Amino acid sequence: NHKNIFNDARVPWSEYRYYEPKTVGLDFEGMIADIK
Structure with missing residues (x-):
């Protein structure tokens, strides 16, 4: 939406990564890498 x-x-x-399905939590490293 x-x-x-x-x-x-x-x-x-x-778009950027933020969700890690394996841990059902935040993909902090992926999110930071995508934002950079």
């Missing part, structure tokens, strides 16, 4: 709102408003966005 948020993707559509940003697209309609022509606001650039990107």
